[in-house]
Amino acid sequence: MTSEQDWQRDKETFVAGETRPGPLAGEFARLTGRLLSAPSVEDVLERVLEATTLMVPSAEIASFTLIDADGQFHTPAETGKVAIELDLLQYRFREGPCVESAEPAGPAVAIAPDLTDEPRWPRWAPAAAELGVRAVVSTALIPGAPMGRSIGALNVYSRSPNGLDEADRDVLLLLATHASLALAATDAVTRAELQAAHLRTAIDSRDVIGQAKGIIMARRGVSADEAFDVLRRTSQDLNVKLAELARTLAERHAEIDLPG
Structure with a gap:
């Protein structure tokens, strides 16, 4: 070795x-x-x-x-x-x-x-x-x-x-x-194939993060940047991936809220 x-x-x-x-x-x-x-x-x-x-x-x-x-x-x-x-x-x-x-x-x-x-x-x-x-x-x-x-x-x-x-x-x-x-x-390696092969998950994550930000903005009356900061801090505190946290909030927004 x-x-x-x-x-x-x-x-x-x-x-x-x-x-x-x-x-x-x-x-x-x-x-x-x-x-x-x-x-x-x-x-x-x-x-x-x-x-x-x-x-x-x-x-x-x-x-x-x-x-x-x-x-x-x-x-x-x-x-x-x-x-x-x-x-x-x-x-x-x-x-x-x-x-x-x-x-x-x-x-x-x-x-x-x-x-x-x-x-x-x-x-x-x-x-x-x-x-x-x-x-x-x-x-x-x-x-x-x-x-x-x-x-x-x-x-x-x-x-x-x-x-x-x-x-x-x-x-x-x-x-x-x-x-x-x-x-x-x-x-x-063509642009279209790169997007199809690699970026589908990233695009999905971006969309669900956008949904979660919209929920936080509507509930708390904060800006998009402030909503993203809430997601990021909560993700770190809970040791959960940002996209997973956003997906959970988007799917169960009637049941849960994030910490202040």
């Missing part, structure tokens, strides 16, 4: 530009083989996320952002509930690393070593820190010709300040490149 010391040595070798193969090179070779045999976009994304958590141990939370045909952001693959909440907040605020790096006109890579001291995202950074995240790296997915522009981003979060070092960032750039090329080579 590969030890943490082996990974660190291989990362240092990688950054130094040496060619000696090591466990990291072996994992990339295995990932390439798995992506070449991936039958769908879903499989590509899931396999890259598995490789991300293996190759970057400090990547405690990871997700993919994709942009659909109408320019909306969605999270079709992630490693857990917190990843969805981190991404949804960025889509709502229209700020944050995955939104910034995924935008076709954006910088392609967004890095923040410590979100408690991050002025670029005044709304999202404090909310992410409240969720226990301190460092983030997001890098664009650019499949190349014929598309040649970003279709989304790979997002990796760490709970430790400065938790993602330079070597981790280099590995993540390679992982995003692998994902981009695999997406370009997968038959399901």
Whole structure:
């Protein structure tokens, strides 16, 4: 079994530009083989996320952002509930690393070593820190010709300040490149198929969250942002996914109410 010391040595070798193969090179070779045999976009994304958590141990939370045909952001693959909440907040605020790096006109890579001291995202950074995240790296997915522009981003979060070092960032750039090329080579990479294959659940979640927000707004006379905050806080307090909580409220609104 590969030890943490082996990974660190291989990362240092990688950054130094040496060619000696090591466990990291072996994992990339295995990932390439798995992506070449991936039958769908879903499989590509899931396999890259598995490789991300293996190759970057400090990547405690990871997700993919994709942009659909109408320019909306969605999270079709992630490693857990917190990843969805981190991404949804960025889509709502229209700020944050995955939104910034995924935008076709954006910088392609967004890095923040410590979100408690991050002025670029005044709304999202404090909310992410409240969720226990301190460092983030997001890098664009650019499949190349014929598309040649970003279709989304790979997002990796760490709970430790400065938790993602330079070597981790280099590995993540390679992982995003692998994902981009695999997406370009997968038959399901057209915009319409991406929406049909990946975004159905996200769209359903968005609709039910909208219904739940409308119920809270009507009951309490609050704004849409305030209603979303009630949902988000209650989701965290109850340790229930935001979409599940919204669905329960929408289906049983005559029976239940959320805490104040």
